[in-house]
Amino acid sequence: MESNILVVENLWKFYGREVILKNINFTVKRGETKVIIGPSGAGKSTLLRCINLLVRPDRGRIILDGDVITERRDVHNIRSQIGFVFQHFNLFNHLTAIDNVLLGLIKVKKLPREEAMRRAKEALLSVGITEELWRKYPAQLSGGQQQRVAIARAIAMDPKIILFDEPTSALDPELIWEVLNVMEKLSRNGMTMIVVTHELGFAIKVAHEVMFMDGGTIIERGPPNQILLNPKGERIKRFMDRMWYLYSLNRSSKVA
Amino acid sequence: MNNVMSWIKDIQFFTYVNIILSSITTTFILSIASFILATIVALLLSFIEVFGPRPLVKAVEWYVKIVRGIPLILALFIFYYGLPRFGFPLPPLYSAIIGITLVDSAYQEQLFKGAIEGVSEKQIEAAYAIGLTKWKAFRHVILPQAFRIAIPGWINEFSIVLKDSSIAYAIGVTEIFTQAVHVAQVIADYLKPLLLVSLIYLCICYPLSYISNRFHRRLIEMGMIGS
Numbered sequence: 001m002e003s004n005i006l007v008v009e010n011l012w013k014f015y016g017r018e019v020i021l022k023n024i025n026f027t028v029k030r031g032e033t034k035v036i037i038g039p040s041g042a043g044k045s046t047l048l049r050c051i052n053l054l055v056r057p058d059r060g061r062i063i064l065d066g067d068v069i070t071e072r073r074d075v076h077n078i079r080s081q082i083g084f085v086f087q088h089f090n091l092f093n094h095l096t097a098i099d100n101v102l103l104g105l106i107k108v109k110k111l112p113r114e115e116a117m118r119r120a121k122e123a124l125l126s127v128g129i130t131e132e133l134w135r136k137y138p139a140q141l142s143g144g145q146q147q148r149v150a151i152a153r154a155i156a157m158d159p160k161i162i163l164f165d166e167p168t169s170a171l172d173p174e175l176i177w178e179v180l181n182v183m184e185k186l187s188r189n190g191m192t193m194i195v196v197t198h199e200l201g202f203a204i205k206v207a208h209e210v211m212f213m214d215g216g217t218i219i220e221r222g223p224p225n226q227i228l229l230n231p232k233g234e235r236i237k238r239f240m241d242r243m244w245y246l247y248s249l250n251r252s253s254k255v256a
Numbered sequence: 257m258n259n260v261m262s263w264i265k266d267i268q269f270f271t272y273v274n275i276i277l278s279s280i281t282t283t284f285i286l287s288i289a290s291f292i293l294a295t296i297v298a299l300l301l302s303f304i305e306v307f308g309p310r311p312l313v314k315a316v317e318w319y320v321k322i323v324r325g326i327p328l329i330l331a332l333f334i335f336y337y338g339l340p341r342f343g344f345p346l347p348p349l350y351s352a353i354i355g356i357t358l359v360d361s362a363y364q365e366q367l368f369k370g371a372i373e374g375v376s377e378k379q380i381e382a383a384y385a386i387g388l389t390k391w392k393a394f395r396h397v398i399l400p401q402a403f404r405i406a407i408p409g410w411i412n413e414f415s416i417v418l419k420d421s422s423i424a425y426a427i428g429v430t431e432i433f434t435q436a437v438h439v440a441q442v443i444a445d446y447l448k449p450l451l452l453v454s455l456i457y458l459c460i461c462y463p464l465s466y467i468s469n470r471f472h473r474r475l476i477e478m479g480m481i482g483s
């Protein structure tokens with residue numbers, strides 16, 4: 001078994017004349033958690049959306065588990081193997097929490113109802129969504145609960161990798177913890193994940209590697225301590241100084 | 257007001273009420289049949305406009321543009337006075353149903369198209385992200401949400417059709433408005449029968465608008481439409 005589950009090679013994306021991603025290269029090992037940080041407009045979301053083919057890259061290859069997915073036409077089959085967790089949760093508003101998880105299992109995986117039910121419940125419990133919340137609609141859940149249901153929806157599909165696009169940045173500070181906690185547990189249990197986040201504590205504690213993106217390229221990458229605490233380039237130093245400043249402000253305001 | 261009150265005490269009042277109400281079935285048949293037929297046509301047209309091939313989309317757009325430009329009374333006249341010339345004489349009620357269906361289908365088409373397009377891009381992305389195909393995303397996410405989004409407007413549209421059905425008076429369909437006018441002519445007093453018939457329309461439309469508003473509020477609560 002190859003240890004690289006995801007290979008991104010020479011990836012380019014343009015919107016009109018504008019270069020959004022230029023020559024992105026990286027690999028993700030099985031069980032690895034990779035964190036991507038970088039300023040707004042760096043192309044982080046676009047990169048994640050290219051990986052699950054919500055956006056078509058213009059050049060380059062993406063290889064998922066030995067499969068060159070950028071050449072596949074049945075994108076829905078590829079997407080069913082990749083979990084995606086959105087900044088704004090994107091739960092199906094017309095479905096209850098458990099039905100949100102069931103939809104993919106029944107309509108995409110085509111599991112029999114009982115089997116789907118068993119897996120949905122297991123997934124929901126693993127993110128701490130207990131039985132009394134299963135029949136609630138997204139609008140009746142807190143942001144933290146919604147995001148955890150969204151994570152359950154992703155993990156129930158038994159994906160090869162889960163992509164998180166700023167999963168906590170739409171949450172009130174006191175709800176961020178419960179989501180990060182679930183993600184940390186996932187990572188420890190060997191799930192492969194790429195996480196775009198500005199939660200520095202999470203990155204330091206959980207990430208195996210951190211990549212700093214700016215202007216559509218990966219500027220610097222390395223172990224979290226190196227990138228977050230001792231970055232080399234001027235641009236990233238300035239960025240990290242600001243991030244740590246905000247981060248400590250958040251922490252102190254929470255303590256106070 | 258005094259005048260009206262004394263009229264209510266009048267024994268004749270109930271006779272007139274009865275005459276007007278005796279035609280409420282026609283009003284219902286006319287408005288419900290036109291409305292449901294218009295809904296069927298509009299659903300087909302809106303699916304075509306949202307998912308169909310380019311030439312058909314253009315055709316639907318033109319249909320809507322043209323039909324929305326036709327005054328309702330004109331549509332009724334076309335089907336009542338116009339068709340017999342081509343050898344299709346229709347009873348007034350049928351002409352009225354076809355005329356209202358034609359015009360209302362254009363309005364409902366816009367309603368349904370708006371509802372389908374009103375489903376948030378985020379919801380559609382989430383549907384694709386779990387691996388649903390285009391068709392399954394439509395079937396299990398877009399359609400159920402569009403259906404809910406369309407409900408308040410659809411209920412209101414029925415109120416409009418119900419009131420518009422009074423135009424069938426012009427081609428001699430005996431529905432409640434026609435009856436009210438007949439009574440008015442007999443007793444040589446327009447105000448009272450017309451007030452009465454307004455009250456009947458109001459009694460049907462007010463609860464409908466209440467229900468529609470409830471649905472609307474529920475949709476906002478569920479986050480399916482912006483407030």
Ligand SMILES: Nc1ncnc2c1ncn2[C@@H]1O[C@H](COP(=O)(O)OP(=O)(O)OP(=O)(O)O)[C@@H](O)[C@H]1O
Pocket residue numbers: 015020038039040041042043044045046047
């Ligand atoms: N559909 C689109 N059409 C045109 N330009 C786009 C589109 N989507 C994104 N962009 C542009 O691509 C660039 C990168 O956007 P992207 O959302 O990937 O950045 P990001 O790093 O995720 O930023 P943020 O932290 O704000 O989420 C931005 O300049 C954005 O304006």
Ligand SMILES: [Mg+2]
Pocket residue numbers: 044045046165166
């Ligand atoms: Mg982004």
